[in-house]
Amino acid sequence: MSGPVVRAAGPSDASLVLRLIHDSFASRSALVPPSGAGKETVDSIGAVLAVGGAGLAVLEDEPAGAVLWQPRDDSLYLGRLSVLPQFRQRGIAGALVEWVEAQARRLGKPAVTLGVRVSLPENFELFSRRGFVEISRSAHPGWTEPTMIEMRKQLV
Secondary structure (H helix, E strand, C coil), X not given: CCCCEEEECCHHHHHHHHHHHHHHHHHXXXXXXXXXXXXXXXXXXXXXXXXXXXXXXXXCCEEEEEEEEEECCXXXXXXXXXXXXXXXXXXXXXXXXXXXXXXXXXXXXXXXXXXXXXXXXXXXXXXXXXXXXXXXXXXXXXXXXXXXXXXXXXXX
């Protein structure tokens, strides 16, 4: 059995990327505050593709996950890392993160940044193991305590 294969998603893949995000985040419906992933649309995915990009992971000939990225001044922002529940714990998240890191290098960005929910310590641990470090915490609008952790991985 071979590992996941990640490829760039094009505009014609927007509905597939959207389905992967919705299906992956559906298992996280109890997030407080609620995730904005459920509000993504084909148009919002298309807008990200217009300024950044997306990666699609395939495992055993099945779409298994996706990730979005957007350029920032000094980094590439990794967002909506999504792995379908039946494909978790099989290296897909790691492959998608590595793919985004390769895009950052290709574009001359010295780092990758992302946001992790405070309420998802397993995601914080995943990114920490991959070399990301916490750089700040913030609260969603209407919250007084931090709900998000911004992380960064220096590539060069």
